[in-house]
Amino acid sequence: MSLLTIIITAFALSMDAFAVSITNGILIYDVKAKDALKTGAYFGFFQGGMPLxxxxxxxxxxDYIIKIDHWIALILLGFIGIKMIYESFQNKPIACENSENPRECLNSKTMIMLSIATSIDALAVGVSFAFLKVPIVSSVIIIGIISFIVCFMGVFIGKNCGVLLKKNAEILGGVILILMGVKIFLEHTNLLGTMTIFN
Structure with missing residues (x-):
């Protein structure tokens, strides 16, 4: 898996957390830099840690599953992608969305809960990384940093851009993960020659 592929995967994985960060920015009318830093730190840590x-x-x-690793990657990434797209249309409120105090979204208990919920997909991707022999340390660092930056920006984007981008972010992330799963499957089954987009 190339560096660019890992970076693209990191962006895709961060879209769930990005959507929640946007929601936090919408709810917290007086967003400060420390709010965005806290959001980015929690999501970055969990998004990076779960793949590990x-x-x-x-x-x-x-060793037991190496012969079907491409099927595992296709099924895991495809399922996660479809799940993200499906959930983007459910309009489910996040844990603190109906609270009288919007900053409850940023207390430690809520942030840990949201971080775990949005990083379960990254856990599954980490399993596929093992089968694909992806260098895990650099991948974890890349995913964590990108998630931090994306979520930091998401808080301020939410403050200014509203709800529409939240759903679109989850759809985009889902589509990217599905395409990555298809790409890995085609490469590992020799159904695809040389791909220049991600290599």
Whole structure:
């Protein structure tokens, strides 16, 4: 998996957290830099940490599943992508959306809950990283940094741009993950020659 592919995957994985960050920016009418920093730090840490956990789980079984790793990547990434697109149309409120105090969105308990909820997909991707022999340390760092930046910006974007971008972010992330799963499957089954877009 090339560096550019990992970067694109990181952006796709961060879209759930980005959508929640946008919501926080919408709810907190007097957004400050520290609000965005806190949001980015929580989401960046969990988005980066979950693939590592998934990788540690997957590495134990890679010798048994190496022959079907491309199917696993296709199914996991495809399922996650479809799930993200489906959920973008559900309009479910986040944990603190109906609170009288919008800054409850940023208390530690709520942020941990939201960070875990939005990073479960990254855990599954980490499993596929183990089968694909992706360099995990650099990948985790890249995913964490990109998620931090995306979510930091998401808070301010939410303050200024409203709800529409939230749904579009989840759809975009879902489409990217599906395409990445298809790309890996085609490459590993030799159904695709040289791809120049992501390599």
């Amino acid at each position: 956990i998934g990788w540690l789980l997957g590495i134990k079984f890679q």
